Amino acid sequence: MPMWLYPLVGLTSVVVGLLPWLRTGPRLPLQNLWASETSPEQMPLALLPLNQYHLVQLLGMLMTAGLIAGVIARLEPRDRRRRSTGLTALGVLAGMLAAGIQSGLVLAAGLEERSLATVYLAGVLTWATLSALGAVFVLGLIGRGRRGAAAIAVAFAAAPVAAWARMLLLPEPAAATPAVIDVVGSLRWLPAVLVGVALAWCGIRLSAKIAAWVLSLVLLWVMPALLTTIGYAADYRADVGERVGAGLDVLAAAMAPGIAGPPVLVALAIGAAGATAAAVVRWWRRRRT
Incomplete structure (x- = not known):
């Protein structure tokens, strides 16, 4: 171009x-x-x-x-x-x-x-x-x-991108059909898919890339919870002290393993499967040449 x-x-x-x-x-x-x-x-x-x-x-x-x-x-x-x-x-x-x-x-x-x-x-x-x-x-x-840095950037942006997709599909929640609401509910997994694809593309052959995997998965754990907390605290009509306390409670709940853990496991599975498939393809090509 x-x-x-x-x-x-x-x-x-x-x-x-x-x-x-x-x-x-x-x-x-x-x-x-x-x-x-x-x-x-x-x-x-x-x-x-x-x-x-x-x-x-x-x-x-x-x-x-x-x-x-x-x-x-x-x-x-x-x-x-x-x-x-x-x-x-x-x-x-x-x-x-x-x-x-x-x-x-x-x-x-x-x-x-x-x-x-x-x-x-x-x-x-x-x-x-x-x-x-x-x-x-x-x-x-x-x-x-580098690929590791790019994967980290995708993990940093994944939760905000899911918020963008929800806003695109559900501009007026009161007028949404049940089918649209179901689709929007499934967007909970969009950050995991984005991070998993980025990690698969990144690969895991070097120590720097291993660090990128760890940091990307940590961001996937933290960022959705952090955005949930920001949205809740902004909507919470109380004094600053009560707002901070309520926000910390929401953050702790959103980062609980039962809530934040499954998307991380999905991303890890997608990344591992994709990286393994890419490694097998590279090995097969080298063998043929």
Whole structure:
């Protein structure tokens, strides 16, 4: 692919990442600190759902953009990946910056003029910035990193990608059919499948790759629980102390072996089976030559 196309690849990846939000009619979510009484249909258009109740969805959309962009950038031969990744990152950053500025200005214009609203605005924008930086980090590791590093990046992004898929398939939970709800429920296994495929592609022949396996499986154990905790804490209407305590309880429950363990075992099985099959194919090819 010509190098000049990669910034467009980055921009397109951002659009794909934002697709679950754009298809709903991207109006800014209702805000607790909005200056005036407004119905959902009267809220201004915003390219990002800047709201404390949409933190996980926002992370998922930006992380998905980074993962898609990184995979496409890595398709280049090894000696061209540095340029393809850098140019793709420029497109991703441009798209995310434009969306963030537009949404931030819209949010700032409508909030109440008091210190609590300023703190809220700063917090939401900080989360959006960290999410964008995480997406670029994932893009870089997948695009030009070694296989072990790329597998770790996939594990880091897997749970947010599942959140993106849930938002895409279930934009309005109240209107969902039972079949859609069943499909969305099965997305619990999507991070395990993504990590398992990444580990199978990574292989396990070197000590560095073994470390990548361990870290990837740890991330698969921790990240879904962490996102569950963030979503719960953001929705929990209580003082900070109670919110932190409730969040820690949810984190402990979500990381329990009976909850977090099965996806890790599935990923391990997929990775081991895939890596073994790849090793057998390589051995067979060497034998024939």
